[in-house]
Amino acid sequence: MTATLIWILVALLAIGLYLSWTAGRLDRLHARIDAARAALDAQLLRRASVAQELATSGVLDPAASIVLYEAAHAARQVEEEQREVAESELSQALRAVFAEAQQVEAVREAPGGEAAAGELTEAVRRVPMARRFHNDAVGAARRLREHRKVRWFRLAGHAPFPMAFEMDDEPPAALADRAV
Amino acid sequence: MRIGIVCPYSWDVPGGVQFHIRDLAEYFIRLGHEVSVLAPADDDTPLPPYVVSAGRAVPVPYNGSVARLNFGFLSAARVRRWLHDGEFDVVHIHEPTSPSLGLLTCWAASGPIVATFHTSNPRSRAMIAAYSILQAALEKISARIAVSEYARRTLVEHLGGDAVVIPNGVDVDFFARAEPKEEWQGDTIGFIGRIDEPRKGLPVLMKALPRILAERPQARLLVAGRGDEEEAVESLPAELRPRVQFLGMVSDEDKARFLRSVDLYVAPNTGGESFGIILVEAMSAGAPVLASDLDAFAQVLDQGAAGELFANEDSDALAEAALRLLGDPERRAELRERGSAHVRRFDWSTVGADILSVYETVTAGAAAVAAAEDERGPGLRSRLGLARD
Numbered sequence: 348m349t350a351t352l353i354w355i356l357v358a359l360l361a362i363g364l365y366l367s368w369t370a371g372r373l374d375r376l377h378a379r380i381d382a383a384r385a386a387l388d389a390q391l392l393r394r395a396s397v398a399q400e401l402a403t404s405g406v407l408d409p410a411a412s413i414v415l416y417e418a419a420h421a422a423r424q425v426e427e428e429q430r431e432v433a434e435s436e437l438s439q440a441l442r443a444v445f446a447e448a449q450q451v452e453a454v455r456e457a458p459g460g461e462a463a464a465g466e467l468t469e470a471v472r473r474v475p476m477a478r479r480f481h482n483d484a485v486g487a488a489r490r491l492r493e494h495r496k497v498r499w500f501r502l503a504g505h506a507p508f509p510m511a512f513e514m515d516d517e518p519p520a521a522l523a524d525r526a527v
Numbered sequence: 528m529r530i531g532i533v534c535p536y537s538w539d540v541p542g543g544v545q546f547h548i549r550d551l552a553e554y555f556i557r558l559g560h561e562v563s564v565l566a567p568a569d570d571d572t573p574l575p576p577y578v579v580s581a582g583r584a585v586p587v588p589y590n591g592s593v594a595r596l597n598f599g600f601l602s603a604a605r606v607r608r609w610l611h612d613g614e615f616d617v618v619h620i621h622e623p624t625s626p627s628l629g630l631l632t633c634w635a636a637s638g639p640i641v642a643t644f645h646t647s648n649p650r651s652r653a654m655i656a657a658y659s660i661l662q663a664a665l666e667k668i669s670a671r672i673a674v675s676e677y678a679r680r681t682l683v684e685h686l687g688g689d690a691v692v693i694p695n696g697v698d699v700d701f702f703a704r705a706e707p708k709e710e711w712q713g714d715t716i717g718f719i720g721r722i723d724e725p726r727k728g729l730p731v732l733m734k735a736l737p738r739i740l741a742e743r744p745q746a747r748l749l750v751a752g753r754g755d756e757e758e759a760v761e762s763l764p765a766e767l768r769p770r771v772q773f774l775g776m777v778s779d780e781d782k783a784r785f786l787r788s789v790d791l792y793v794a795p796n797t798g799g800e801s802f803g804i805i806l807v808e809a810m811s812a813g814a815p816v817l818a819s820d821l822d823a824f825a826q827v828l829d830q831g832a833a834g835e836l837f838a839n840e841d842s843d844a845l846a847e848a849a850l851r852l853l854g855d856p857e858r859r860a861e862l863r864e865r866g867s868a869h870v871r872r873f874d875w876s877t878v879g880a881d882i883l884s885v886y887e888t889v890t891a892g893a894a895a896v897a898a899a900e901d902e903r904g905p906g907l908r909s910r911l912g913l914a915r916d
Contacts, residue, residue: 372663375637379669382639386891469884476691477888480670483688487666490687 369491370502376488377506383481387512390477391434394470395422397463398441406457411444435515441471445519464522471518478512485509528886530555531615534566535627537584537595538574543804544621544645547695552577554696554879565609565628567597581605581628596627606631617641617886623665624686633664639889641882643672644682644690646801662686669889672882677822678801691885694827695804696878699870702811705783714746714853717789717814719782719805720796722754722773728795728819733762734842735795739849740767746853751777751785786812790859791852794818797840803827806834807873810866815859817848833869834862 401407402416418433418440425433445451445467454460488509497503534548545566552562562577567584574580582602584595606628610618616639623629623642633640642665671690673679679690711717716739720727729750739746750759751774760768777785786792792814794806800823807827809816816834818824828834835852837844852859871877 372666376666379666382889383669386888389891390888472881473884473888476670476885479689479691480888483671483690484669486688491666 366496366500366502369496373488373491373497373502373506376484376491377509379484380481380488380509383477383484384512387474387477387481390470390473392423394467394474395419395437397467397470398437399423401454401463401467404457404463406454406460407444407450411450414440415444431512431514438471438515438517441467441522442517442519445521448521451521468522471516471522475516475518478514478516482511485511528555528617528890529561529613529615530563530886531610531613531618532562532564533618533620533628533632534564535597535622535625535629536567538566538568538578538580539572540595543695543802547645547804548621549575550696550698550875551879551882554875555883558879558883563609563613563615565606565632567595567628579609581609584627596625598626598631602628603631603635607635610636616890619643619882619886620668621645623668624661630661630664633667637667639670639886640668641670641672641885641889642668643674643693644678645674646678670885672885674802675823675826677826681801693878693881693885694873695802695807696875697804697807697811697870697873699811699874701779702783702786702808703813703867705780705787705812707788708784709788711749711785711788712790714743715789715791716746716748716849716853717751717785717792717809718748718795719751719777719785719792721752722750722756722759724754726797726799727752728797728840729759730762731795731797731819731840731842731845732793733759735846735849736763736771737767738843738846739853740770742850743853746770747772749774749785749789751775751782782808783812786814789814791849792816793845793849794824795845796821796824800824807870810834810870811873813863813867815852815862816866817845817852819845829869833866 396419398415398419402412402419405412407415418437422430422433422437451464454464491497492503492508532548532552534545536542536544538545548564548566552564555562556577564578565581566574566578567582568574568578568580569583570580572580581597582605584597585599586595610632618632618636618638618640620629620632620640620642622645623633624644629642633642665686671682671688672693673682673690674693674695676692679692682688682690716732718729718732720729722729732748736748748771750756750771753776756773759773760771763771774781774785786809792806792809794803794809794816796803796819798821800821803818803821803824806816806818806824810833816828818828818834818836819839820836821839825831825836828836835848837848852862
C-alpha cells in the first residue's frame with residue numbers, strides 16, 4: 348500500500364517537473380519573441396527614418412521625394428493593425444525609387460550621400476533578416492503551444508497567441524547586389 | 528563586441544567548417560572585436576591565442592561512420608566555464624545538430640545565440656528519436672544561418688522554422704593575387720579533393736579522361752589531395768597514367784597558385800555538398816570552372832552563368848564539356864571574367880559584414896529584454912553565464 352502511494356507520488360512529481368520544464372521552455376520562447384520583435388521594430392524604424400531623410404534631402408527628384416516621404420511617414424505613424432501594410436508599401440516605394448542603379452549613384456555623389464546610401468543598404472538588408480528571426484521564434488512558440496500538454500494545463504498563461512509579422516520586404520534591386 | 532564561437536570538429540583536423548571559423552574569427556579580430564573560439568583539440572596541440580580547447584574529441588560510431596565528438600560530463604563543464612569566463616554578447620554555434628560541443632553549448636547557454644547550419648544531411652534516425660530533446664535545445668537559437676538556399680530548404684523541412692542565407696566566405700584577393708606556376712600551365716585540368724572519397728567524384732573524372740586524352744593528347748590532369756594514388760589510376764590504361772600528376776596535400780599558398788595556373792578546374796562531386804567553397808576559391812583565382820550540376824554547385828555558379836555545369840555522374844557529358852572548353856580560349860576568358868566578378872559577393876568583406884549584421888540584429892533586441900528583466904532579478908550576465916555560478 349505504502350509502496351503504491353510512493354510510486355504515485357514519484358509519478359506525480361515527475362509529471363510536475365516535466366510540466367514546469369515545459370513552462371520554462373515556453374517562457375524562454377516568449378522572451379525570444381519579445382526580443383526579436385524589438386529588434387524588428389528597431390530595424391523597421393531605422394529604414395523608415397533613412398527613407399524619410401533621403402526624401403527630404405533634395406537629392407531625389409520632386410515626384411520620387413513625395414512618393415518616398417509619403418510611404419516613410421505612413422510607416423512611422425500608422426497604427427499597429429495597419430503596420431504590415433504600411434511597411435510593405437514603403438518597400439514598394441523604395442523599390443520604385445531605387446529601381447535604377449543610376450539613382451543610387453546620384454545619391455552617393457551628393458554630399459553626405461555615401462553614408463545615407465550605406466545606411467539604406469544596410470537597413471533594407473536587415474529588415475528581412477530581423478523579420479525572419481522573429482517569425483522563426485513565433486513558429487517555434489506556436490508549435491509548442493499547440494501541443495496537448497500546454498493547452499490542457501494552460502502553461503502559456505495569459506500570454507497572447509504569437510502572431511507572425513507578414514510583409515513584403517523585398518529590397519530594391521540596385522541596393523541588393525548580393526547572392527541571396 | 529565580445530563574440531564566442533563554437534567549433535564542433537577537432538581544430539587539429541583540417542576541414543571546411545574549421546577553416547570557415549578560423550577565417551571568421553580572424554576577420555572579426557581585425558575589426559577590433561574580442562573573439563574566443565571553443566573547439567575540441569588535444570591538450571598538447573599548439574592553438575592560436577583565440578582558441579580555447581574543449582578537450583579531446585572521442586571517436587564514436589555515429590550516423591553510419593566514425594565521428595569525433597565531444598560530450599559527457601567533462602566537456603559540458605568546460606563549455607560552462609568557457610561561457611562563464613567569456614561574458615559574451617553573442618555566441619555563434621556551428622553545426623548545432625551534431626551531438627557535440629554545439630548541442631552542449633545550446634543546453635548550457637541562454638541569451639543571444641546564433642547558429643550556422645553547414646551540412647544538409649538527410650534527417651538521421653538518431654535525430655528523429657532525439658527530436659523533442661533537440662527541439663528544446665534548438666529553440667534557444669535566436670538566429671539561424673544556412674550556408675546556401677539548399678541548406679536552408681533541408682533545415683526548414685527537417686527542423687521547421689526558418690533561416691537567413693549567408694554563404695561561406697573566401698579571401699578573394701588572396702587567390703586573385705597568387706603567382707601562377709609555369710609547370711602547372713598549358714592544357715591542364717585541375718582537381719582538388721580527397722582522392723579516396725568517392726563523393727568528391729575523382730572516379731567520374733578518371734572515366735572521362737581517356738576520351739579527353741584521345742582528342743587532346745597534350746592535356747594533363749593535376750590532382751591535389753590526400754589518398755591512395757595508385758588505386759585512383761587503376762581504372763586508367765597504363766599508357767595514359769603518366770598524364771595524371773599527383774601533388775599530394777598542398778599548402779594554402781600552393782592551392783592558390785594551383786588554381787591560378789590550371790586551364791580548367793573540374794569539380795565532379797557526386798553529392799554531399801551543401802555549399803562548394805572550392806568553386807568559389809577557383810573562381811577567385813580566375814580559373815574557369817566546370818562542375819557537376821548539384822543544387823549547391825548550381826547556386827554558387829549562378830545557375831551556370833559564372834561556370835559551366837554538366838549532368839552529375841555523367842562522365843561522357845564531363846568529357847564533352849571539358850573538350851569544348853579546352854578548345855575554346857575565348858569562352859574560358861569569358862568564364863574567368865564572369866567568375867571573378869560574381870565571386871565578390873563571397874568575399875569576407877561582404878560575408879563578414881552580413882554575419883555581423885545578424886549579431887547586431889540579435890543583440891539589439893536582447894539588450895532591451897535584459898534591461899526589462901533586470902527589475903525582476905537575473906541580468907544579462909547570469910543569463911549568458913549560468914544561473915548556478
